[in-house]
Amino acid sequence: xxxxxxxxxxxxxxxxxxxxxxxxxxxxxxxxxxxxxxxxxxxxxxxxxxxxxxxxxxxxxxxxxxxxxxxxxxxxxxxxxxxxxxxxxxxxxxxxxxxxxxxxxxxxxxxxxxxxxxxxxxxxxxxxxxxxxxxxxxxxxxxxxxxxxxxxxxxxxxxxxxxxxxxxxxxxxxxxxxxxxxxxxxxxxxxxxxxxxxxxxxxxxxxxxxxxxxxxxxxxxxxxxxxxxxxxxxxxxxxxxxxxxxxxxxxxxxxxxxxxxxxxxxxxxxxxxxxxxxxxxxxxxxxxxxxxxxxxxxxxxxxxxxxxxxxxxxxxxxxxxxxxxxxxxxxxxxxxxxxxxxxxxxxxxxxxxxxxxxxxxxxxxxxxxxxxxxxxxxxxxxxxxxxxxxxxxxxxxxxxxxxxxxxxxxxxxxxxxxxxxxxxxxxxxxxxxxxxxxxxxxxxxxxxxxxxxxxxxxxxxxxxxxxxxxxxxxxxxxxxxxxxxxxxxxxxxxxxxxxxxxxxxxx
Ligand SMILES: Cc1ncc(COP(=O)(O)O)c(C=O)c1O
Numbered sequence: 001x002x003x004x005x006x007x008x009x010x011x012x013x014x015x016x017x018x019x020x021x022x023x024x025x026x027x028x029x030x031x032x033x034x035x036x037x038x039x040x041x042x043x044x045x046x047x048x049x050x051x052x053x054x055x056x057x058x059x060x061x062x063x064x065x066x067x068x069x070x071x072x073x074x075x076x077x078x079x080x081x082x083x084x085x086x087x088x089x090x091x092x093x094x095x096x097x098x099x100x101x102x103x104x105x106x107x108x109x110x111x112x113x114x115x116x117x118x119x120x121x122x123x124x125x126x127x128x129x130x131x132x133x134x135x136x137x138x139x140x141x142x143x144x145x146x147x148x149x150x151x152x153x154x155x156x157x158x159x160x161x162x163x164x165x166x167x168x169x170x171x172x173x174x175x176x177x178x179x180x181x182x183x184x185x186x187x188x189x190x191x192x193x194x195x196x197x198x199x200x201x202x203x204x205x206x207x208x209x210x211x212x213x214x215x216x217x218x219x220x221x222x223x224x225x226x227x228x229x230x231x232x233x234x235x236x237x238x239x240x241x242x243x244x245x246x247x248x249x250x251x252x253x254x255x256x257x258x259x260x261x262x263x264x265x266x267x268x269x270x271x272x273x274x275x276x277x278x279x280x281x282x283x284x285x286x287x288x289x290x291x292x293x294x295x296x297x298x299x300x301x302x303x304x305x306x307x308x309x310x311x312x313x314x315x316x317x318x319x320x321x322x323x324x325x326x327x328x329x330x331x332x333x334x335x336x337x338x339x340x341x342x343x344x345x346x347x348x349x350x351x352x353x354x355x356x357x358x359x360x361x362x363x364x365x366x367x368x369x370x371x372x373x374x375x376x377x378x379x380x381x382x383x384x385x386x387x388x389x390x391x392x393x394x395x396x397x398x399x400x401x402x403x404x405x406x407x408x409x410x411x412x413x414x415x416x417x418x419x420x421x422x423x424x425x426x427x428x429x430x431x432x433x434x435x436x437x438x439x440x441x442x443x444x445x446x447x448x449x450x451x452x453x454x455x456x457x458x459x460x461x462x463x464x465x466x467x468x469x470x471x472x473x474x475x476x477x478x479x480x481x482x483x484x485x486x487x488x489x490x491x492x493x494x495x496x497x498x499x500x501x502x503x504x505x506x507x
Pocket of ligand 1: 120184185186188190212215314315316321326
């Protein structure tokens with residue numbers, strides 16, 4: 001019998017009338033077990049004796065007797081006004097809590113730097129909270145009861161309709177509402193696409209080098225082997241892609257992470273030609289298209305060759321990763337298979353958030369928010385870029401004025417991981433470039449996100465970076481003077497700094 005604790009959780013208690021033990025004795029034993037095992041935690045309020053007696057269909061006296069006994073034993077306490085509670089002493093620690101020891105408790109993301117320049121993600125303080133409160137209140141108030149069920153793998157029709165207008169207008173995509181699958185973000189988009197392609201017999205996928213480790217991880221665990229293709233200032237090297245033998249490529253022409261490269265017109269044309277000539281598929285990651293600061297983003301590739309491109313995007317950079325909302329626009333021939341994979345994954349994306357986003361898109365609030373955020377990020381980018389230039393005029397800042405990061409190239413003699421470790425000691429979170437490289441060699445660098453860096457804190461951040469760089473240079477000079485062999489000079493961070501754990505795949 002599941003008994004409702006008044007104002008508290010439910011607890012499973014049994015009494016068996018056929019059992020030789022008395023009902024009060026069974027109830028005492030049941031409560032003791034629940035407290036010892038941690039199912040009833042310290043401070044939990046028990047139901048009133050009358051309520052528990054009703055639920056268990058025993059007389060109230062049986063419950064009163066059991067409670068009194070457990071109070072006497074110290075398992076329970078009574079407090080005027082609060083009723084009967086599990087005592088702090090008896091219920092302090094669940095017996096088996098150590099079984100569920102989570103690896104991410106030591107995870108570096110739990111480290112909160114005073115200044116955080118680590119990608120990805122937007123500035124959460126820009127999130128339009130009051131607008132969200134109003135919209136969500138409306139959604140919960142007015143959503144028809146039928147919409148509280150499973151809405152299917154495609155996503156809410158109202159959102160798909162708005163995405164059709166939005167992606168058509170701003171990205172020149174060919175994305176009819178019936179050709180869109182709403183997902184929980186780019187992560188699920190890549191998961192679903194990889195699984196669908198692996199089931200269809202694909203086994204390799206070309207990926208950009210360098211790129212976010214999360215992308216190749218997702219493709220790999222879902223059955224596609226990533227083949228690295230170098231990226232330069234014009235974007236993915238399509239010549240090398242053509243010789244790779246791959247028939248699927250994941251690329252981000254609008255703004256590559258972490259190099260910030262925007263694919264040139266010549267490369268875009270060659271990439272589409274390659275796809276047509278090889279009957280190949282381009283997975284177009286459009287995540288960073290909303291943040292271009294000198295001119296609007298170029299139209300997406302998908303609109304030009306929808307039969308060869310899967311367009312994917314999410315609101316994780318525009319609103320917040322916590323929204324868990326994104327989309328896939330597959331070519332017609334893959335649409336059904338992708339929707340079925342999504343269905344098998346989770347039966348559909350959370351509905352209320354979909355209605356909220358549909359409403360923001362329809363009212364224009366979403367675009368107003370993105371424009372406001374873009375203005376802030378443009379100022380933050382300019383401030384960081386200026387500061388970096390003052391300190392390091394000879395070091396290149398790579399990438400177009402787009403995205404949410406600046407890639408600061410370091411001299412080849414410096415280890416970017418070493419710099420990141422020293423920055424950590426200065427309370428500054430930065431991301432080294434080298435772990436994002438797969439097999440293409442290149443200079444070390446720092447991927448610096450300005451999304452959360454207000455101009456007020458910019459000078460402070462660069463001063464901390466300078467202290468870290470000074471420390472690294474001093475150490476490296478000392479090592480060189482002591483003529484320590486190059487191999488030993490290589491810096492390896494401890495797992496607390498940069499662990500290669502699966503949950504570390506976000507850069
Ligand atoms: C660079 C980067 N950041 C973040 C994410 C997570 O995106 P989302 O929140 O849309 O799942 C991904 C997923 O592939 C990514 O590649």
